[in-house]
Amino acid sequence: MTQPAHAQHPTGSSAWAVPSAPQETLGLRPLAAADWDAWYDALETAFGELESPERRALWRGLTEVDRSLGVWDGAVPVGSASAFSFRMAVPGGELLPTAGVTMVGVAPTHRRRGVLTALMRQQLDEIHERGESLAVLEASEPAIYGRYGYGLGSWKLGVRAERARVRVALAGAAGGGEGAQGEGTAQERIGLRLADPARASAACERLYARQVPLRPGMLARRPGWERLPLLDPPGERAGHSALRCVLAQDRQDGELLGYARYSTSVRWRHGGAAGEVRVREVTAAGPAARAALWAYLLDLDLTDTVVAENLPVDDPLLHLVLDPRRLRPRLSDGLFVRLVEVGDALRSRRYAAPVDLVLEVADAFCPWNTGRWHLHSAGPATGAACEPTEAPAALELPVRALGSAYLGGVSLTALAAAGLVRELRPGALAEASAAFGWDTAPWLPHGF
Template sequence: MTQPAEPEGASDDAPQEALSLRPLAAADWDAWYDALEVAFGEVEAAERRALWRALTEVDRALGVWDGAVPVGSAAAWTFRMAVPGGAVLPTAGVTMVGVAPTHRRRGVLTALMRHQLDEIHELGESLAVLKASEPGIYGRYGYGLAGWKLDVRIARSRVRILGPGPGRAQQQRIRLRLADPARSSAACERLYARQVPPRPGMLARRPGWDRLSLLDPPEERQGHTALQCVLAEDRRDGELLGYARYSTKVEWQHGGAAGEVRVREVTAAEPAAHAALWAYLLDLDLTDTVLAENLPVDDPLLHLVSDPRRLCPQLSDSLFVRLVEVGDALRSRRYAAPVDVVLEVADEFCPWNTGRWHLHSAGPATAAACEPTDAPADLALSVRELGAAYLGGGTLAALARAGLVRELRPGALAAASHAFAWDVAPWLPHEF
């Protein structure tokens, strides 16, 4: 979780002398996390807090201290993220960013971000990503909005699943089976892992992170049942083709059932399994509404339902990407079309990125090259815009229409925008 603890307009680049920035010691974790909860104005369930403590990479956590009191925090997790073309790259997952309300506008956040980006660069990770509780602050640190998500609220009696075209035989070979979420987790994790490379923005799940997918503190259920899991399997050999995790809440209004289904996750390896799982979720007895958060913007559900308006889709920001090492990041992904362009990149926070970069690729089947150059620039942009376009979701052309990318050579924008785009939308289902 990240929080804008220092608003736009703060001018200091470093904490005042009374404050000290230093790596976190394991013994200080509780006090450090207590300060983070104050910054967020919330107290987490004990079970969730214990899991965050177990997952924290202490050697990648930073704190700012006022004497003996922690007043600022930032951390990173060691992840690997899929990028266009199927490569899964080392990526820093920025998290636990907060500043005490008593210490805002004192350069605390700026110092944390600068120190953290230097460390990420030294570790050789060319990418950093985050999810922002409030996104307005992170652009000035070079993070661009690269991925969106959809939330849906479905009046289930008003829609039906149409099914994937002529695939009735395929649907008939699928068996749905309720399973214990924990006992089925290993098989579900193997299926999740197979979905990572084709989808930009997905994070490979590291050992121990499967526990976050199963976390279900009773005090967070808000009247819902414990977490449930349904598996979609091949009748012929029992192969797992998909799964859904969800909970239900029974309510009654005017003598009738008006329960709710809260969908936590739907993962499927093929269209028929995806359709079967959603048909199941939209047909649970005693329920009236199905809620699902964090679907990809190109989710097949948009095309499977009889009336997409009844999904009441709501779009919101999800994944912010920062290119920490421009050359390595740009040559590590594939491009949808041939591209030969010189980019003039501005990067105030990571000066090693500032300058002109010659990017060229023969298309999606070949590796790209990206090197510093003195050749005239074709496009001018900041590292934030590169981050926004990097995963192929937002386009350079759209950013140019917003005045954020400048075309310096006629025709360069259209060609580069087409090459950066990708036919699978970025998506981040992995919480952190």
């Protein structure tokens, strides 16, 4: 369908005529706080579901109204988009200001009229003006966002373990040097105790914050975001218990070394209990604490299944258990990454190997990125330079492929095999692929 023509208004809002209904005009404007309820109602309609009052209240409190947009058909909201002001870890550990694109929806009555394109256009322009070089999102429908320059940058691992057939090899986690020095192995110094999730939250958040720079894709939690991992509406438990929390501490000095948040259900069948452990989060500062937490989760009484939906694809659990096949691992898409300012984004991460080449980037939606960029880095111990150039290109790729490779979890070689990257100088693909890779897989720890 032909895209509608846009007309910019002095107020900062925009409107356009819908080709199929010339008498009708849709208006795009910033969200006013007083309109949040109607705007969010329209988002729920677009997604075909109603959220619990508790979840809705959380998102209302976290919404950055000044970063939220709506499309209105008269007095009725028919489209929405918002963004959160995140800081995200990139390869090398720097936390970059990043727009977390969220709450994107179009009313079913107004699809295929250019509403989404108008929202994405306005939003990316605003992100660019704010000086954020990256935008990220979770995709309800991944096929939608490639045309706006977003590439799949991380995966997530799900497991459904059979408790009776999976055991953690604790002896393999005896080392690690975590906690205070003293007699006994690191494993022997780990003590577990149950804690109220809310009361333990501050200590858990401090431990989480220390892990953020260690893995690309992790998000530093701003004030208020500590409520998200504690959200536990009774109507969403599906027969499970209230949220629980177990802490792994050093027996000698009480230092918090890890924690897990989970819930359980108890079901009975002929022959005994058939309960389920639903793991929401496992965070640990080292191998001994991690092993102790997983050993606990995989050995709870009256349960026979342990389910975790969001783990890194290189999660140590795969190597802690004696028979990883019994975890029944499966992959699903995680974070989609968009370079809003190519030069700044590429300068801001580290590279696993020396690299010196010119990238020719195509970006029809953000044309300021289109062109040749000279990327140079001496390796992971140094920073990088990336500037526009007229020199001959070594690699040619669209911005969405660059977004996929940016966090180090998607190989440029694999993207080239899919036809998304073209090598123009022999050897350039291997050089770039080695440099862009990273030894820790990227991972989005929670949704937004």
